[in-house]
Amino acid sequence: MAVHENQNNVDVLPKDKEKIKKIWRTAGILLFLTLVEFVFAFTMERGWLLYSIFVLLTLVKASYIMLEFMHLKYEQKGLYWSIYLPLIFLVWLVVALLKEGAEIFLMRW
Amino acid sequence: MSTTAIEVKSKRGIWGGGNEPLKASYGKLMMWFFLLSDIFTFTAFLVTYGAIRFSYPAYSGESSAFVSSNEYWPIPEMIFDAFPFIHGVHLPLVFVALMTFILIMSSVTMVLAVEAGERRDRNDVVKWLLWTLLGGITFLSCQAWEWTHFIHGTDTGTELTYVSGLNQVVTETVYGANLLVNEYGPSAFAQLFFFITGFHGFHVTIGVALLFMAFYQAAVGVYENRGHYEMVEKIGLYWHFVDLVWVFVFTFFYLI
Numbered sequence: 001m002a003v004h005e006n007q008n009n010v011d012v013l014p015k016d017k018e019k020i021k022k023i024w025r026t027a028g029i030l031l032f033l034t035l036v037e038f039v040f041a042f043t044m045e046r047g048w049l050l051y052s053i054f055v056l057l058t059l060v061k062a063s064y065i066m067l068e069f070m071h072l073k074y075e076q077k078g079l080y081w082s083i084y085l086p087l088i089f090l091v092w093l094v095v096a097l098l099k100e101g102a103e104i105f106l107m108r109w
Numbered sequence: 110m111s112t113t114a115i116e117v118k119s120k121r122g123i124w125g126g127g128n129e130p131l132k133a134s135y136g137k138l139m140m141w142f143f144l145l146s147d148i149f150t151f152t153a154f155l156v157t158y159g160a161i162r163f164s165y166p167a168y169s170g171e172s173s174a175f176v177s178s179n180e181y182w183p184i185p186e187m188i189f190d191a192f193p194f195i196h197g198v199h200l201p202l203v204f205v206a207l208m209t210f211i212l213i214m215s216s217v218t219m220v221l222a223v224e225a226g227e228r229r230d231r232n233d234v235v236k237w238l239l240w241t242l243l244g245g246i247t248f249l250s251c252q253a254w255e256w257t258h259f260i261h262g263t264d265t266g267t268e269l270t271y272v273s274g275l276n277q278v279v280t281e282t283v284y285g286a287n288l289l290v291n292e293y294g295p296s297a298f299a300q301l302f303f304f305i306t307g308f309h310g311f312h313v314t315i316g317v318a319l320l321f322m323a324f325y326q327a328a329v330g331v332y333e334n335r336g337h338y339e340m341v342e343k344i345g346l347y348w349h350f351v352d353l354v355w356v357f358v359f360t361f362f363y364l365i
């Protein structure tokens with residue numbers, strides 16, 4: 001065993017140029033969207049429009065990370081949906097608790 | 110011993126057992142479902158932030174005229190405006206943007222490590238894991254600096270009236286932040302900062318430990334002897350998740 005340890009006894013497959021290019025492209029998109037958010041934070045007025053843009057861009061970035069980097073897009077459909085479907089419940093959690101926060105605000109001030 | 114091969118006509122469907130219906134190994138599936146549960150945890154944190162923030166008045170004046178007070182919720186860009194070695198210059202969100210850049214880049218080198226693992230290219234795996242490890246450690250160092258700055262506070266501080274730990278109303282100049290009071294805003298602001306970025310930093314720390322393990326094992330040839338680099342893939346999933354969470358923390362804590 002020990003003798004083999006430093007030898008390359010496994011065949012190394014050749015690089016897939018297309019695949020590596022795609023990784024860097026996804027990275028470029030992620031960095032660009034972050035830059036857009038950063039610029040918008042200082043050039044646009046604070047308000048619901050800006051916040052909606054932020055949330056939208058965040059979701060776009062999140063899906064790039066999950067689908068491309070975490071490879072979810074290329075997994076079996078069963079796995080794909082068993083990760084995605086439970087996340088739908090979170091939408092309700094967000095709506096319910098933000099509403100609750102606003103109600104507490106009215107009670108308190 | 111003689112063996113007889115008996116062909117058993119299986120009537121079992123894809124969910125009948127004895128195969129991998131989701132075409133992923135046990136370890137990878139468990140990592141995915143662990144991450145799903147972790148998504149719930151972090152969502153709970155961020156939703157808590159949202160709910161508590163909504164329960165406080167928002168600052169209504171011009172951004173540039175912002176003054177800290179515990180009467181209303183602060184504007185993050187006016188709070189997080191420091192940069193290491195550049196003292197007293199207002200550089201809103203620049204440091205946190207740099208941290209985001211570092212984390213995204215380390216996520217990219219991680220994908221490249223996973224890709225090299227699929228090709229069973231040991232040298233490439235080791236190289237990219239080392240870059241990822243470096244990115245993770247740099248990010249943690251940045252966070253350590255940011256926490257230190259947040260805790261020590263600005264030169265001027267803020268004069269606040271608040272209820273002290275001894276249940277007395279005090280009016281004094283507060284510098285920095287702790288769990289009871291902070292110079293930036295309501296006490297919940299600093300509490301949430303510590304809990305959310307702290308919990309994320311804790312995840313990064315675990316990630317760095319796992320990356321170090323993968324780096325070491327790849328370098329000494331453990332995965333090569335095993336014949337596959339699945340461990341790199343699983344740790345990769347975890348590492349991307351850490352990046353994913355940061356994307357949300359960046360938006361909801363620092364931008365909005």
